[in-house]
Amino acid sequence: MFDKLDQIFVTALHWLVGFLPEAWRPAASSLICIAFILMVFPALFSIVTIFERKGIGRIQNRYGPNRVGIPFTKIRLAGFGQFLPDGLKMLTKEDIVPRNADHIVHFLAPVVLLIPVLLTYAVLPFGKNMTLADYDAGLLFFLAVGGAVEVSVFMAGWSSRNKYSLLGAMRAIAQMLSYEIPLILSAVTVVMMVGSLNLSKIVEDQNQYTFGLAHWHVFTPWGLAGFLLFFVASLAESNRTPFDLPEAESEIIAGYFTEYSGFKFALFFLGEYLGMFAITGLGITLFLGGWTAPLACLQWIPSYVWFLSKILAIVFVFIWIRATLPRLRMDQLMNFAWKFMLPLALINIVVAGIWHYMALLPGWERWLVCSAILAGAYVMFGLGLMHRQKLGTRVYKFAE
Amino acid sequence: MPITLILTAVVLLFAAVAAMSLRNLVHCALMLAISFSGIAAIYLQLNAEFVGFTEILVYVGAVAILIVMAILLTRSGEAPDRSVLTSGWAAGVAVTAMVFVILGWAILNSTGLPPTVTPAPSATVKNIGDVLMTTYVLPLEIIALMLTAAMIGAVIIAFREEEPKEKTKMEDGRWKVEQPSTLSTPASSLQPPASTGEKA
Numbered sequence: 001m002f003d004k005l006d007q008i009f010v011t012a013l014h015w016l017v018g019f020l021p022e023a024w025r026p027a028a029s030s031l032i033c034i035a036f037i038l039m040v041f042p043a044l045f046s047i048v049t050i051f052e053r054k055g056i057g058r059i060q061n062r063y064g065p066n067r068v069g070i071p072f073t074k075i076r077l078a079g080f081g082q083f084l085p086d087g088l089k090m091l092t093k094e095d096i097v098p099r100n101a102d103h104i105v106h107f108l109a110p111v112v113l114l115i116p117v118l119l120t121y122a123v124l125p126f127g128k129n130m131t132l133a134d135y136d137a138g139l140l141f142f143l144a145v146g147g148a149v150e151v152s153v154f155m156a157g158w159s160s161r162n163k164y165s166l167l168g169a170m171r172a173i174a175q176m177l178s179y180e181i182p183l184i185l186s187a188v189t190v191v192m193m194v195g196s197l198n199l200s201k202i203v204e205d206q207n208q209y210t211f212g213l214a215h216w217h218v219f220t221p222w223g224l225a226g227f228l229l230f231f232v233a234s235l236a237e238s239n240r241t242p243f244d245l246p247e248a249e250s251e252i253i254a255g256y257f258t259e260y261s262g263f264k265f266a267l268f269f270l271g272e273y274l275g276m277f278a279i280t281g282l283g284i285t286l287f288l289g290g291w292t293a294p295l296a297c298l299q300w301i302p303s304y305v306w307f308l309s310k311i312l313a314i315v316f317v318f319i320w321i322r323a324t325l326p327r328l329r330m331d332q333l334m335n336f337a338w339k340f341m342l343p344l345a346l347i348n349i350v351v352a353g354i355w356h357y358m359a360l361l362p363g364w365e366r367w368l369v370c371s372a373i374l375a376g377a378y379v380m381f382g383l384g385l386m387h388r389q390k391l392g393t394r395v396y397k398f399a400e
Numbered sequence: 401m402p403i404t405l406i407l408t409a410v411v412l413l414f415a416a417v418a419a420m421s422l423r424n425l426v427h428c429a430l431m432l433a434i435s436f437s438g439i440a441a442i443y444l445q446l447n448a449e450f451v452g453f454t455e456i457l458v459y460v461g462a463v464a465i466l467i468v469m470a471i472l473l474t475r476s477g478e479a480p481d482r483s484v485l486t487s488g489w490a491a492g493v494a495v496t497a498m499v500f501v502i503l504g505w506a507i508l509n510s511t512g513l514p515p516t517v518t519p520a521p522s523a524t525v526k527n528i529g530d531v532l533m534t535t536y537v538l539p540l541e542i543i544a545l546m547l548t549a550a551m552i553g554a555v556i557i558a559f560r561e562e563e564p565k566e567k568t569k570m571e572d573g574r575w576k577v578e579q580p581s582t583l584s585t586p587a588s589s590l591q592p593p594a595s596t597g598e599k600a
Contacts, residue, residue, distance in 0.1 A: 105427070140450070144461065196526075
């Protein structure tokens with residue numbers, strides 16, 4: 001019964017495709033899967049925007065959107081209908097292109113942003129037997145295609161012929177290139193331990209239970225360190241606070257999409273959120289067990305429910321961080337990536353190797369050794385980065 | 401020939417020609433990025449997953465950005481007025497075509513190549529990793545060492561030299577300029593420091 005519920009989408013797909021002649025089936029099944037992604041994740045995007053606005057409103061002690069409900073009735077839905085008028089507004093707004101802008105590149109930039117972001121969803125395992133393109137090197141595909149986002153950011157910033165746009169694009173590219181390195185290096189540990197770049201195999205490896213507790217990678221010292229590094233790097237990759245310098249409103253208006261309005265702006269907005277969901281999904285797949293349940297007694301819940309709820313949980317933490325932390329400065333951002341996260345990620349790779357070879361010894365020694373190395377490295381690099389910063393009680397200075 | 405290969409080839413060739421002939425250098429670089437992705441698509445159609453993905457990761461993600469940054473940092477960004485073709489372009493095309501014909505003729509008529517088609521070798525990521533870590537481990541390590549050396553060199557070039565700076569200090573509500581105290585000549589250390597701030 002629960003198995004059937006778990007596989008309901010897979011069986012539905014097979015049933016639908018079964019009506020077609022044999023030759024058309026592969027193409028039809030890919031088309032249905034593409035339509036599925038194009039429906040589910042933009043819908044998730046629209047709901048998350050409302051959650052974000054209401055959540056930040058709640059944290060900042062104000063209401064947030066609370067009016068829009070079903071039209072012509074008294075039902076208000078606590079403001080959760082807000083995304084519909086927002087979308088309509090975006091569609092009907094005037095599309096303004098600066099006179100000196102490079103029109104073709106300006107037009108293509110939001111489209112080019114969406115292509116790699118949507119492609120990354122092809123390799124994510126959404127549930128049991130629910131990977132669309134089960135590439136042997138799926139992780140490499142994700143990282144490679146995700147790296148192509150920078151081209152579109154540059155296109156947007158350069159073609160607008162606006163200094164704020166170009167500054168935002170430069171910041172975005174510098175930030176994405178810097179944080180891609182700790183992101184990839186923290187994912188390398190998982191590849192080392194599992195011995196495969198295939199994301200389905202990485203999930204299968206975590207789908208074991210000891211005393212009812214799942215073998216998620218995050219429950220090991222190297223996995224915890226890798227997950228935290230991956231989490232921070234994915235915050236930076238998706239341009240979220242405290243790493244939202246590319247679109248810092250108080251300094252450079254909106255960064256690389258300053259000159260975009262109407263639906264092109266909506267496409268940027270959509271691309272950014274879809275990229276955030278995708279990289280969250282990758283982090284879940286690598287460290288948080290993908291679609292597996294945390295406890296063996298919870299395995300009856302369908303796998304796709306686990307995957308979606310894990311995405312929502314991580315996105316909630318993203319929103320929480322956005323409402324809590326201030327924005328970093330550019331030099332702090334770069335120092336943090338190159339002087340703290342990169343060495344820690346390299347040490348984490350060594351720790352993963354030690355963990356692997358100490359598995360021959362019975363007992364808890366490897367837990368102690370690996371945790372001690374990581375904690376020591378964390379403290380040392382932290383002290384090194386704080387050195388000469390002269391952080392202390394803040395002294396306020398005023399002009400007379 | 402499969403239709404996907406023809407489509408990819410058309411896009412790839414169009415992008416490559418555009419990358420050579422457009423006037424605006426940034427457009428050329430973007431076209432180059434398209435042709436890189438076309439090459440990656442052809443690798444993928446040949447079942448060379450690893451090479452195809454690496455092509456996207458390295459060339460589209462990094463090299464294209466590097467080229468674009470280099471253009472932005474060196475040129476003013478304005479497109480040149482004159483044509484991109486030099487006067488002798490016809491002769492160049494003729495020479496290139498002749499070289500292509502001769503090379504093609506030589507390859508097609510050569511007896512050195514075995515005429516039989518060998519079965520495609522399986523090059524999964526696992527195979528490539530195994531071979532890199534066993535047979536070719538020494539070249540891999542040498543390349544890693546050279547890249548590290550290049551990176552250290554880049555860091556040294558980019559390193560800002562520490563210069564003694566004039567410090568400004570707030571005193572009695574006025575900004576006071578302090579002379580750097582690290583002057584190495586003994587004469588200056590004997591004399592009292594020039595105090596421009598006190599006179600002001």
